[in-house]
Amino acid sequence: MNQHRDNIDPHEYLASDELPGHEHAHHVHVTPFWTMFWVFMILLFLTALTVWSSRLHYFSIGNTLIEFGATAHILMALAIAAIKSVLVAAYFMHLKYDKPIMTIVVGSTIFGVVLFLGLTLADLDTRSMTAKIEAQEIYKGGNLQLFAGETGPERAVKEKADMNVVTYASENAAAKDGNPDSHAEDGSHEDEPDSDGGEEDHAADEGGETH
């Protein structure tokens, strides 16, 4: 093995720790005992804290009563768990003393987890907001704020260009009831990509008129 080593290693990289003055070529970081011990103690304390905080439902400062609901409890528990994980990763898992590449790997993983959970929650936690759109109380894009400064027929044209599928559907229903002029005037939404369904209906209606 040593002969093999000499052949492939003319600059003696492999044997560098045997050269004079190079005794400490391996910078092995010997894990400090007391640091690790106190990290362990802090972890135990935080475990006790997370149990205690989960049973704390209210407290008062002076006359002000502060209550903790489910969300507050979840957030407190997650915050404490995050602190504990950082301590474990930095000290027990040695990230604090290792090369930055390890921390970059961990960081990108956490980024992935945040994306994963964040996008799921952003979807699920906002679904109730679409109830008003489905009930046609509000329109996609905001039909009030967008054209606040404008009045008259110009505003009507722009509003129409900004209509969503829901309003097209009702418009088409109105057209079928016998209001053909509701779609007669504007070509402005012909180049609007998300109005395809509406356009097809218009085309079908126009085809019907030629008979």
Place this chain on the structure above:
Amino acid sequence: MTAVDTQHGDKRELLPYEAYVPGHHWRNAEDEAEGAKLGMWLFLSTEVLLFAGFFCAYAAFRLMYPENWHSASAYYLNWKIGAANTVVLLLSSFTIVLAIRAAQQGRRGMIMINLIITQICALFFLVVKIGWEYIPKIEKGKLPGAWFSYSPHGGEHAAVEAGQTIMPAAAAVAENGVAFVPGAHDHIFLSVYWISTATHGFHVFVGVLVIFWAMWKTAKFHYGPNHYTSLENIGLYWHLVDVIWIFLFPLLYLV
């Protein structure tokens, strides 16, 4: 392995860790250890993403069925068991750090003692998990999804049968001194509980196996100041198992 011990100037049997030579494609042992550790971190990343799926399921189901989640957790799970297991896992994480420290110092006896303590903790975790949680739950029919039973003795009511939830009407069950009315979605809480803790428990079991392997390597003099790569990577794996439990414990048992 016989070689010349240059330090002592005489011929003797070198211990395996003393005679250890890194793979010929590595510049030195330090680079080899760094490479192995980076690979281990990449593996741990995939593990984190695996468990992120379970946390996602937790978040989604809790958002969909928030009404009974906390009381179901308080009724079906005993937080004291979870807390005891948390302490035990933290202790085992600490002792495996000490085992690596002992390897860096070349104190073989200390490596062994610390690995044995770690192993006792890991086995304690599994025994508590299976003996005090899983077996009573199986006996009472508190199983995930369609196998869940509202009856305290199990077996009589399947929770979901042909898409319909069957549960005793307004049955206030008082067990363990906790007044509790079963909810329509208790089986979903237990599904999340079972899938996440069972996957975690399987990781603990794998940890037990690899710690046994590390003990065997310690007994055979494979770990010393110049070579303890696999011990360090087992430590990283074990800490990850600990970190996952750090999140599972409060989310499932407390809040």
